[in-house]
Amino acid sequence: MTEEIKEKKEEQKPKLSVYATLQKIDVKPYIKKKMGLDYLSWATAWGLVKSHYPDAKKEFTEYPEYIPSKGEWISTGRQVPYRLTPFGCEVEATVTINGEKTSQNLYVMDNRGNSVKAQALDMKLINKAQQRCLVKALATAGLGLEIYAGEDLPEEPAKKQTKSKDKPxxxxxxxxxxxxxxxxxxxxxxxxxxxxxxxxxxxxxxxxxxxxxxxxxxxxxxxxxxxx
Structure with missing residues (x-):
């Protein structure tokens, strides 16, 4: 009888939401440093989520491809996992966890954190942006959101301007x-x-x-x- 009562009490316990469950995961042991700021690798973040929600899925939004040519934007008729604009390029990652969808956008950046325009784009930079965007989407879902408090993705901190007599x-x-x-x-x-x-x-x-x-x-x- 005691076991039956225990089971009934377990059933009556409210289940934690996806956000509450992921927020309880301690990501501190997995955090790495880049240019003085904290970040969580996409492989680690995705592995932690999958260990709690094996059916979790991820996808990257596809857009119609337009390329600049002689001052115009020409449609290629293809679908690509990034959106190219006159101001830069962006990607969007969506994660579906326990039926709940969360999406985030991120611009494609160089190694100094600057937005990359069409002339300097390559698939390596786009792929990196996708993986960073995936981590950002997972953070919105609850995993390691504290990493983003006050800062976005790791980028080189601004250097203090100091007076120097060495060089003009x-x-x-x-x-x-x-x-x-x-x-x-x-x-x-x-x-x-x-x-x-x-x-x-x-x-x-x-x-x-x-x-x-x-x-x-x-x-x-x-x-x-x-x-x-």
Whole structure:
């Protein structure tokens, strides 16, 4: 009789929601550091969810493909798992857990956290964005949401500006490190190629965003002001 009462009490206990269940999972042992910020790998996040909800599913939204050509956007008639716009590219991940759907969007970024435009896109960057977006969708569902408190995905923290007598401002701008044509170089070298009308340099400049774009514009203005 005691066992029957125990079973009935167990049945009467309210079941936890998906969010409440995933929120109880301690992700701290799985957190890694990147550029000083915390992140959870997509494989670990997905494995934790599947261990609690074996029927969980994930998918990436597909969009009609449009590509820029001679100032216009041309339809290719294909469906692709990303959306390309004049301002950058984004992906959307959807997870279905115990019948509940959760979706999140994320822009495709470079290794400095800047939005990547059409000229600099490749499938490696798109795939990385998809996996980051999957983790973000799982966080919305309840897994490791605290990682995102106050911060989004890991990106390089802004450096404090300090006065330095070693180099003038213009020299610092020219020495700003970038990767151009797959090779590490400086903003000063890029500016030289840009001024010469190098098409690869022009395309690269058009793809700049965030801090790199600001550095380029400041350097361009400083050179214009000096008559260079």
């Amino acid at each position: 401002v213009k020299q610092k701008l020219e020495d700003y490190p970038i990767t151009f044509n797959g090779q590490p170089t400086t903003m000063g070298i890029l500016m030289k190629h840009f001024k010469e009308g190098n098409s690869a340099a022009v395309n690269y400049v058009n793809s700049l965003g965030g801090e790199a774009q600001k550095v380029f514009e400041e350097l361009l203005n400083s050179k214009a002001g000096n008559g260079n």
